[in-house]
Amino acid sequence: RKEVEQDPGPFNVPEGATVAFNCTYSNSASQSFFWYRQDCRKEPKLLMSVYSSGNEDGRFTAQLNRASQYISLLIRDSKLSDSATYLCVVNEGSARQLTFGSGTQLTVLP
Amino acid sequence: GAGVSQSPSNKVTEKGKDVELRCDPISGHTALYWYRQRLGQGLEFLIYFQGNSAPDKSGLPSDRFSAERTGESVSTLTIQRTQQEDSAVYLCASSHLAAQYNEQFFGPGTRLTVL
Numbered sequence: 001r002k003e004v005e006q007d008p009g010p011f012n013v014p015e016g017a018t019v020a021f022n023c024t025y026s027n028s029a030s031q032s033f034f035w036y037r038q039d040c041r042k043e044p045k046l047l048m049s050v051y052s053s054g055n056e057d058g059r060f061t062a063q064l065n066r067a068s069q070y071i072s073l074l075i076r077d078s079k080l081s082d083s084a085t086y087l088c089v090v091n092e093g094s095a096r097q098l099t100f101g102s103g104t105q106l107t108v109l110p
Numbered sequence: 111g112a113g114v115s116q117s118p119s120n121k122v123t124e125k126g127k128d129v130e131l132r133c134d135p136i137s138g139h140t141a142l143y144w145y146r147q148r149l150g151q152g153l154e155f156l157i158y159f160q161g162n163s164a165p166d167k168s169g170l171p172s173d174r175f176s177a178e179r180t181g182e183s184v185s186t187l188t189i190q191r192t193q194q195e196d197s198a199v200y201l202c203a204s205s206h207l208a209a210q211y212n213e214q215f216f217g218p219g220t221r222l223t224v225l
Binding site for chain 1: 158160215216
């Protein structure tokens with residue numbers, strides 16, 4: 001079983017749509033959670049950290065459910081520029097390295 | 111401010127040759143990480159530096175891989191006797207050790223092709 005699991009997609013949505021991505025993680029000792037985005041042939045860029053109480057940054061909302069070991073990302077009013085691969089990322093326990101999901105591919109269509 | 115930089119951006123080498131990849135982290139970031147991303151796959155952790163020490167080398171795939179860091183700044187990843195399966199993008203990231211959530215910031219990567 002993968003340590004961080006995501007639906008690979010692809011998700012193809014029209015501009016203006018709301019889209020949600022889900023992610024589950026296996027290590028209950030995980031402490032920090034993130035969403036990164038990765039454009040084709042580019043490095044991952046931090047989109048947002050995910051806090052226990054959930055957090056929002058403009059059109060993006062992240063939620064964490066520790067009991068279910070589940071993380072979500074909601075994108076509202078999607079833009080063409082949101083097209084990318086979204087990576088669910090976990091920092092497990094005392095380890096410093098990040099563990100990455102394989103990513104969910106999003107294409108926003110005009 | 112300046113982000114993480116890596117060089118070279120692309121490297122093509124022949125099987126059996128040694129390569130060195132360089133990473134300059136964000137100034138003041140005490141933690142530095144190397145990851146590898148094979149084509150169409152997720153990121154795999156290789157090694158982590160805290161200052162100039164490497165407390166976690168658990169991701170290095172074989173003894174052909176080594177890394178060092180000097181001056182709590184620049185890091186070099188060396189791959190000896192390269193094999194075709196080493197072809198990947200090698201990504202470096204840095205973070206502030208005191209950061210509560212360990213947000214890591216990535217460089218643009220070195221795309222290594224072993225012929």
